[in-house]
Amino acid sequence: MSEFVMPSLGADMESAILMEWHVKEGDKVSKGDVIAEVETSKGVIEIEVFEDGIVEKLLVEEETECKVGTPLAIIASDANESVEVKVEEKVEVEPPKEVIQQEELEPKKEVKLEPQEEPVVKVQSRELKISPAARKRAEELGIDISTITPIDGVIQLAQLEALNPQEVKVVVKEEKPQEKKKSETKDTKEGMRQAIAAAMSKSNAEIPHYYLSTSINMTPALEYLEELNKQRSIKERILPIAMLIRAVALALQEVPELNGFWHEEELHISKAIHPGIAIALRKGGLITPALLNADIMNLNDTMDSLSNLITRTRAGKLRSSELMAQTITITNLGDLGVDSVFGVIYPPQVAVIGFGIIKDAPWAEGDALCVRKVMQATLAGDHRATDGRVGAKFLDKLNNVLQNPKELL
Amino acid sequence: MAETTYREAVRAAIDDAMSSDERVFLMGEDVGHYGGCYAVSMGLLEKFGEQRIIDTPLSESTFTGAGIGAALNGMRPIVEIMTVNFSLLALDQIMNNAATLLHMSGGQFNVPLVIRMATGGGKQLGAQHSHSLEGWFAHIPGLKILTPATVQDAYDMVGLALKDPNPVLVFENALLYNDKGELDTSAKPLPIGKAKIEKEGKDVTILTYGISLFKSLEAAQTLAEEGINAEVIDLRSLRPLDDETIMASIAKTHRVVIVDEGWKSGSLSAEIMARINEQAFYELDAPMARVCTAEVPLPYAKHLEDAALPQADKIVETVKKMVGVS
Numbered sequence: 001m002s003e004f005v006m007p008s009l010g011a012d013m014e015s016a017i018l019m020e021w022h023v024k025e026g027d028k029v030s031k032g033d034v035i036a037e038v039e040t041s042k043g044v045i046e047i048e049v050f051e052d053g054i055v056e057k058l059l060v061e062e063e064t065e066c067k068v069g070t071p072l073a074i075i076a077s078d079a080n081e082s083v084e085v086k087v088e089e090k091v092e093v094e095p096p097k098e099v100i101q102q103e104e105l106e107p108k109k110e111v112k113l114e115p116q117e118e119p120v121v122k123v124q125s126r127e128l129k130i131s132p133a134a135r136k137r138a139e140e141l142g143i144d145i146s147t148i149t150p151i152d153g154v155i156q157l158a159q160l161e162a163l164n165p166q167e168v169k170v171v172v173k174e175e176k177p178q179e180k181k182k183s184e185t186k187d188t189k190e191g192m193r194q195a196i197a198a199a200m201s202k203s204n205a206e207i208p209h210y211y212l213s214t215s216i217n218m219t220p221a222l223e224y225l226e227e228l229n230k231q232r233s234i235k236e237r238i239l240p241i242a243m244l245i246r247a248v249a250l251a252l253q254e255v256p257e258l259n260g261f262w263h264e265e266e267l268h269i270s271k272a273i274h275p276g277i278a279i280a281l282r283k284g285g286l287i288t289p290a291l292l293n294a295d296i297m298n299l300n301d302t303m304d305s306l307s308n309l310i311t312r313t314r315a316g317k318l319r320s321s322e323l324m325a326q327t328i329t330i331t332n333l334g335d336l337g338v339d340s341v342f343g344v345i346y347p348p349q350v351a352v353i354g355f356g357i358i359k360d361a362p363w364a365e366g367d368a369l370c371v372r373k374v375m376q377a378t379l380a381g382d383h384r385a386t387d388g389r390v391g392a393k394f395l396d397k398l399n400n401v402l403q404n405p406k407e408l409l
Numbered sequence: 410m411a412e413t414t415y416r417e418a419v420r421a422a423i424d425d426a427m428s429s430d431e432r433v434f435l436m437g438e439d440v441g442h443y444g445g446c447y448a449v450s451m452g453l454l455e456k457f458g459e460q461r462i463i464d465t466p467l468s469e470s471t472f473t474g475a476g477i478g479a480a481l482n483g484m485r486p487i488v489e490i491m492t493v494n495f496s497l498l499a500l501d502q503i504m505n506n507a508a509t510l511l512h513m514s515g516g517q518f519n520v521p522l523v524i525r526m527a528t529g530g531g532k533q534l535g536a537q538h539s540h541s542l543e544g545w546f547a548h549i550p551g552l553k554i555l556t557p558a559t560v561q562d563a564y565d566m567v568g569l570a571l572k573d574p575n576p577v578l579v580f581e582n583a584l585l586y587n588d589k590g591e592l593d594t595s596a597k598p599l600p601i602g603k604a605k606i607e608k609e610g611k612d613v614t615i616l617t618y619g620i621s622l623f624k625s626l627e628a629a630q631t632l633a634e635e636g637i638n639a640e641v642i643d644l645r646s647l648r649p650l651d652d653e654t655i656m657a658s659i660a661k662t663h664r665v666v667i668v669d670e671g672w673k674s675g676s677l678s679a680e681i682m683a684r685i686n687e688q689a690f691y692e693l694d695a696p697m698a699r700v701c702t703a704e705v706p707l708p709y710a711k712h713l714e715d716a717a718l719p720q721a722d723k724i725v726e727t728v729k730k731m732v733g734v735s
Contacts, residue, residue, distance in 0.1 A: 133663045133694040152733070157663055157694045 001056065003071040007047060009040055009323035012195040015067045016040040018060050027055045029075065034319065036072065041192045042287050043316030045323060053077040130155040137161075192285040203344050207262075208383040211342050214395040216402055218358050218373040221247075224405035241332055242303040244355055246408050248330060249273050249294040249302075251397035257386045258351040258379070258394055259327045267350065267385040276326030276346065277306065279313045288329050288346065289313050289322040299408050334358060340376040350382040351391070410593045415563045416586040419449050419525075421594065422567035423487060427457055430485060433571060436463035436472055437489030446491045447527055447586050473499035473524065477506050477576075480522040485571050490526040493580065494540050507576040508551030522577070523570040529582040529620055529670060530718055536706035539714070541670040543580045543619070544677030547647040553577040553601055554647040558622040560590030562645060565598035573601060582620040604651035606658070610640035613728050614658040616681060617668035618644040621719055625668050628724035637732055647677055655681065656689045663694035666727050668719050673701040695731050700724050 006016060016038040023035045034046040035055070056076040060066055130138070130145055134157045138145050141160065148155055148163075221243060229237040252259045252273050260269040273295035276288035289312075291305055312318055328349055333341050334357040341354025356376040363372035377398055381391040401407055413421070426433045434457075435450060441464040444451030454462040465472040469490055476488040490496045496503065503524065511519045530539030547554045553575055557566045563581065570577035599605060607622060608629050617625045622643045629639040640658055644650065659665055665685060669678035678699040685697060703717040 131663075131694040132691045136691045 001074060001076050002051065002053075004035070004049060004073040004075050006038070006066045006068050006070045006072055007320050007324060008068040009038075009042065009045055009047075009320055010195070010199070012199040013040055013068060015065055016045075017065045018062060018072060019044060020062055021058060022046075023055050023058075023073075025055055025058055029053060029055060038320075040323075041195045042323065043313075043318065045318050045320055047320035049075065051075060051077055128155070129153055131157065133157050134160055196286065199346060200344050203347050207345050207347060209345060209380050210383045210388050210391065211378065211380050212388060212391045212395055213340055213342075213376055213378045214399060215361075216375050216377050216399050217363055218375045218402065221402045221405040221408070222358070222373050224408075238299060238303045239306075240358065241355075242299065242306050243402075243405070243408055244332070245275060245277070245291060245294060245306065245330060246297075246299050246302045247398055247401040248275060248328075248353055249297070250401045250407065251394055252328065253295060254397045255390060255394040257390045258381065260350060260385075261327070261348040262350050262382055262385045263348050265384075270327040272325075272327065274325040274327045276329040276349075277309065278329060278331035279310055282314065287313055287318070287323075288326060288331075289318050290324075290326040292322065292325060328353065330355070334375065340378050342378055343380045345380055345382055350385040352380045354378040354380070410591050412589055413560060413592045414586065415557075415560050415581075415588045415590070416447065416449055418560045418564040418590075418592050419567060419581065419586075420451065420453065421592075422564045423450065424453065424456070425594065426485075426487075426568060426571050427453075427461060430571070432483065432485040433487065434461040434463065434479075434484065435487045435489060436465050436476065438465055438467055438472075438491050440464060440489050445489065447581075447583060449525075449581075449586070450489070469495050469499035470502055473502040474506065476522050476524070477502060477510075477520055480520045480576075481510070481518050485521055485523075487523045487525060487567070487571070490524060492538055492540075492583070493526045493528040493542050494538055496524070496526055496542070496546075503546075503552070503576070503578070504549055508549050511575070512551065519574045520576045521571070521574050523567070523579065524576070525567075525579045525581060527583040527586075528580040529584060530702070530707045530714060531584050531620075533709055533711055533714060535709045539707040541619075541702065543578075543647055544669065544671040544680070546578055547650075547677055547680070549648075551575065552648060555579045555601065556618040556645065556647055557581060558585070558619050558643050558645070560588065560592050561596070562599075562643075564592055564594060565596075566645075569598055569601050577601075580619065584620055588623075599645070602646050602649040602651055604645055604654040605643045606640060606654070607643050608639070608641040610638040611662055612638045612732060613640070613664040613666060614655075614662045615639050615641045615666050615668060615724065615728070616644060616655060616658075617641065618647060619670060621668040621670055624719060624721045625724055627721040628728065631721065631725050632728055635729070637728060639728060650681065650684070652684055652688060655685065656692075659685060659689045660692045663692055664731055665693075665697050666724065666731065667697070667699040668724055669699060669701050670719060671701060672704050673699065674704060676701060698727050698731055700727050 018036055019039050020037045023029060029035055029049045030052050031050055033049050035049045036047050037044050038047055053075040055073055057074040059074065060072045066072065128145065129150060131154065134155050137157060137160050143160065145155060151159055222240065225238060225240065225243055256269050259273055260267060272293055274290040274292050275294050276290050278286055278288045280286055289309055291309055294302060297305060326349060329343065329346050329352040331341055331343050331352060332355040334355050337357050339356045341356060343352035343354050345352050358373050358375040360371050361374035363370055363374060377395060379391045379395055423435060435453065439446055440450045441454040441459065441462045450462060473488055476486040479486045490499060507520045507522055528543060529541055543554055543556055546552060553573060555566045555570060555577060557563045557579065566579055570579055608626060610629065615625045615629065625641045629641050632639050640662055642654060642658055667678040667681050669676050671677055678701055682697050700719040700723050702719060705717060707717055708714050
């Protein structure tokens, strides 16, 4: 028996609203089944169960907001051996099945589910004590209360009124461009902005980034792709980004140190490769859902999965595993004409790969100067986890793969 | 303007009302020949005679009911209940008849009855004779509850109550009868439902009524010496409450201490806090506080009784803690 808890769908998530149950008490569930839908700042997410069993009890009613870690349901397991499902493992690992008798012998041994190893991030305490009058005055003055140190644990009017108006202006205009004035409103877009702000602030404060960049001659790969696409219908055609993702997956197999998490002062390398793909939303904001198991997909699979992922992301229909499993992030701003992207790592990941525009550029080959399709590939790495040398090795592998596009298939 | 006592002010008000309106009469225990338990009606029997100053049997339910009947029939009775604890014997008449008849008759019969009673602790009369139940009565729709604190209000409120078409209960704190103050019988009285700012201030609002007004003013004086400028408001009328004056003051001071001689649980101070929360939450700069009577039947022993009742030093202490200079 185990508790099915509200998963952390990203380090920046503190709570979500359980919108709908897809199961009822007594239902049999298998690992990977979608058992509920929750609404987070990233949209409606389908959440999956991580074990086989029977839904013994639903603990939370629909449309209830729950903090991460809140037990949502009790799952009576038909397997009683402790199964640790970690994000590092392949998602389709089957928990071993045992006979029921053993469960009676060891009834207290619980199945421990840890789909998310990373700790819940607390950027700052929301337990700030501020008097209602001071809060109102702060809003009138446009002061971000999080910049004020409480006296004896409380912010009161006198303190605000003692502030030099000049200082206040500085606080508002410079230090905190994204002040959280209207944090009460449950606007998803704003929630997402705050979530991104929290995660990125943490990243920038805690992760010592190193940055590497390399120019890659994309002509061989693009020519190969063109040949490939010639024989295909428009629907089946493969986009350069799918090829790049595939190349990243191959390069990461050679340099696995960049694929994993920094957790408890230690690098945890993930065997599976679940690159988070940065996808911009039409209404604004950004989500980086995981393209699960990119390492075991061929080029066609990668393309299919990517299309599917983008469609579902924009429709707000992602699965919980896709929001939890990212082992590295890929961001591509080439379509906007950007040459190089120096990314900010999404904790607890340890690297982010950026792709810029692929454009005609002078290229020296042997003695000749010619024009080639050239792209800047960048890597931001967590210097606690890896050194620049590892990053350089990765970019080199990436380049090699793209120079031998047949390997991409 | 002349200086007079609270007792004399009440007596003058009854005298004036009876002189100007022949429908007004006074009845209660010992109000006639004895001159009233607190000597309020001393001399009135001689002036107005037994028809209008009526000594009643010791049966609060009976004479309060008789007062309701007289009011229904066009008279303007003033019923004196010796002290508030005896009003419990007349509670059925007050609550089930006086307060309800206007509504239950579909607006046909109002009950222009005035009930005066002595109230409050502090006189070493023991647990059964030291109640402060005005907050309790203020719970009842259909009644109006007045708590004159000053000599001026002691006079004015009798007239205000008689003019009101509803049953009005006037709570006279027994410790105030000997207090002296200025009285202007020709002044236009502040209407029912209007609080009075007795002392202006900017740092904290002290809301109070009855005898606690003077304890609050004494506290404000002490606080002023320490640089805390308290605003003291005499609520005067507990039902209806003057929300407007209360909220305006809190919008100015952002802090509030309520001094209520009732017990804290389910008290008038609790009601006022709830209203402030509903209407002026965003004006508050500190949690609201209150000074009430300790939650015990009032002790007889002097030092224990004093300790149980709200006192100026407790008000000072509460305000200082709130303002953060304790």
